Amino acid sequence: MNTDVVIVGAGPAGIFTALEMIRSGSRQKIVMLDKGAAIENRKCPKSLTKQCVNCKPYCHITTGFSGAGAFSDGKLSLSCEVGGDLPQLIGEESAQQTIHYADGIYLEFGADEHIEGLDNTEEVKDIRKRAIQAGLRLVDCPIRHMGTEKAHGIYLSIERYLQEHGVEMLFGCECTNLILEESVCKGVYALYKGQELEIHASRTVVATGRRGADWLERICAEHNIAHQPGTVDIGVRVEVRNEVMETVNRVLYESKLIGYPKPFKNKVRTFCQNPGGFVSQENYDAGLAVVNGHSYKELKSNNTNVAILCSHNFNSPFNQPIEYAKKVGELTNMLGAGHILVQRFGDILDGKRTWPKELAQSNLKPTLPDAVAGDITAALPYRSMMNIINFIQAVDHVVPGFASIETLLYSPELKFYSNRVKMDENLNTSIAGLHCLGDSSGWTRGLMMASVMGVVMGRRIAAEEAAR
Secondary structure: OEEEEEEEOOOHHHHHHHHHHHHOOOOOOEEEEEOOOOHHHOOOOHHHHOOOOOOOOOOOOOOOOOHHHHOOOOEEEOOOOOOEOHHHHHOHHHHHHHHHHHHHHHHHOOOOOOOEOOOOHHHHHHHHHHHHHOOEEEEOOOEEEOOHHHHHHHHHHHHHHHHHOOOEEEEOEEEEEEEEEOOEEEEEEEEEOOEEEEEEEEEEEEOOOHHHHHHHHHHHHHHOOOEEEOEEEEEEEEEEEOOOOHHHHHHOOOOEEEEOOOOOOOOEEEEEEEOOOEEEEEEOHHHOEEEEEEOOOOOOOOEEEEEEEEEEEOOOOOOOHHHHHHHHHHHHHHHOOOOOEEEEHHHHHOOOOOOHHHHHOOOOOOOOOOOEEOOHHHOOOHHHHHHHHHHHHHHHHHOOOOOOOOOEEEEEEEEOOOEEEOOOOOOOOOOEOEEEOOHHHOOEOOHHHHHHHHHHHHHHHHHHHHHO
């Protein structure tokens, strides 16, 4: 098969590359492949089974058109301060302008016009004051919340738009390797419907998301694509009653707090806050179960959940941060017999495990019903655990009650985007014809910034086409 551009991965970065090429008037042929399903065929059976059945050959929540975005809480962060390090590559002003542009595209396809976190200035000042007193930084970031159920419909509209404009989509198609000739990428090898397939292209865009970060890391090592180990995030998802988070939820919707707690002073941050949301499970290769959070526009719970992530940076000779995080997750899964572990914060401080009877007697009821009560401290590294405990106690000064006895901690929450592919401002890698985008590239974190990177790539391709 021959094409002009092949896009590996149908997540936001890949989607917006194709979208921007079309909107810029490009006439180049685009083939997009993903080992998951079209969005209309992505269905998680947990709503019926009430527990994760570990779908094979892949998890429908993490894989398929729109990537993990289809079943995520659907929050678009509208500040270039949030979402990774892409501004370092393309400049802060350019990043912010492109965020505004990409946000406009989401609105065209049906995103809610309401933006969270713009009002209540005096109350924001009060929250920031308390954060400063606790040694934390509050990041201002307006949020456009699509909602888990609404995001699905928005991405379905985008999928159909791309198909109507000639983008060929191969679902159930797994990229196995790159086609390289004398340090030039000429396309990809793929497995499609049980057959080996060669897709030859002038440009190859790899945008495999967090789901494919470890695969891309292996590809970089195999073909000497310039890259370096980046940061790996290890943490927990915290769940509290809505009453505890009432003011922050109303004023900010999502409180993005950053701290460097003693004694290790690693960066610790909140991420993906879901007011009235639900804790969820995602499955990766080899059955690795990790925790996440969803927030719907209509369906609400009595709880708010938010991730607390501890950043770890490794130096030579260690160069396998993704594998390190996976081992932490595997150990946690082992203790939970393949399930997500949950423990009360008070029990952690008391040095004991949590028992199912204690959860049943608490005011706070878990929104992940098949989570197993246990002891997450037996699996998480000491450094990570101490950072998380001290950070939670600092947040308690900003949000009284956050560090209560009944506060729930689910584990493991892991973010697989640590491999950082070296690129220039035009998103060129050390291999001619190859571009790596989105969370798997190590440059972005989350829906909006991955979408922005796709816009930048689409513009570059279209501009070079016009110049020829």
